[in-house]
Amino acid sequence: MNTQSGEIAVDVKSLAKFYGAHQVLFDVSLSVAAGEKIVICGPSGSGKSTLIRCLNKLEDHQAGTIRMLGTELNEDLANINEIRRDVGMVFQHFNLFPHLTVLENCVLAPMLVRRQDRRTAEEQAMLYLERVRIPQKAGSYPGELSGGQQQRVAIARALCMRPEIMLFDEPTSALDPEMISEVLDVMIELAQDGMTMLCVTHEMGFARKVADRVVFMDKGRIVEEAAPSDFFDNPRHERSKLFLSQIL
Numbered sequence: 001m002n003t004q005s006g007e008i009a010v011d012v013k014s015l016a017k018f019y020g021a022h023q024v025l026f027d028v029s030l031s032v033a034a035g036e037k038i039v040i041c042g043p044s045g046s047g048k049s050t051l052i053r054c055l056n057k058l059e060d061h062q063a064g065t066i067r068m069l070g071t072e073l074n075e076d077l078a079n080i081n082e083i084r085r086d087v088g089m090v091f092q093h094f095n096l097f098p099h100l101t102v103l104e105n106c107v108l109a110p111m112l113v114r115r116q117d118r119r120t121a122e123e124q125a126m127l128y129l130e131r132v133r134i135p136q137k138a139g140s141y142p143g144e145l146s147g148g149q150q151q152r153v154a155i156a157r158a159l160c161m162r163p164e165i166m167l168f169d170e171p172t173s174a175l176d177p178e179m180i181s182e183v184l185d186v187m188i189e190l191a192q193d194g195m196t197m198l199c200v201t202h203e204m205g206f207a208r209k210v211a212d213r214v215v216f217m218d219k220g221r222i223v224e225e226a227a228p229s230d231f232f233d234n235p236r237h238e239r240s241k242l243f244l245s246q247i248l
């Protein structure tokens, strides 16, 4: 699938999500054009991870629609697999396979899902490992790397699938402070290359630098959506103001 700039990459309409009887997303609608960068922020428990996870069906939703790259995420397994191929995800806790080397982590999905031969997959993986500035660790195991290095591998691994959209769920919040910028720098480069990105993060510098829009969530709803400068300098809602006063 190829999205042109300006096309709608992510289209969420009136999404509702329950865990059992407990509703955690209420009437969430969000439209993201190809190439746009969205930062999602909000208090703990506001539904940010749940929303991001719904976008590649790591969670089911109970009402509303999600279209990713024009394909509706429903119960159709072919659709789900197609979307998962084209949507990369980076988690807070890296989620690398600990028993596989960095290179093996990177070639696994391209070989299994994209049916690349090993040589092609390895060549491509090395390009992405260079891009995240860690090619020298190709033969290492995740446990031998720092958190910042592991997260950069996780980004490279996702990129090896040649995704059209990248989802990030607090990619720097498990890192020691001195490692945050090495990961953010890689994400900034990715943004500058035109990737469509949805990032749950509270990194204001990152948001100001790359986000086209900041989406603020509270209690399962999108409360405010604004350009970063408007949101950070001039939040309109009381809940946004309170949240910003707590994190700044």
Ligand code: ADP
Binding pocket: 019, 024, 042, 043, 044, 045, 046, 047, 048, 049, 050, 051
């Ligand atoms: P955030 O990422 O903004 O901190 P989450 O999306 O993780 O918020 O959580 C939103 C709400 O859903 C919270 O009330 C949380 O307790 C609940 N929740 C998250 N995951 C589960 C789960 N697997 N089972 C039941 N409740 C969950």
Ligand code: MG
Binding pocket: 048, 049, 050, 170
């Ligand atoms: Mg979360």
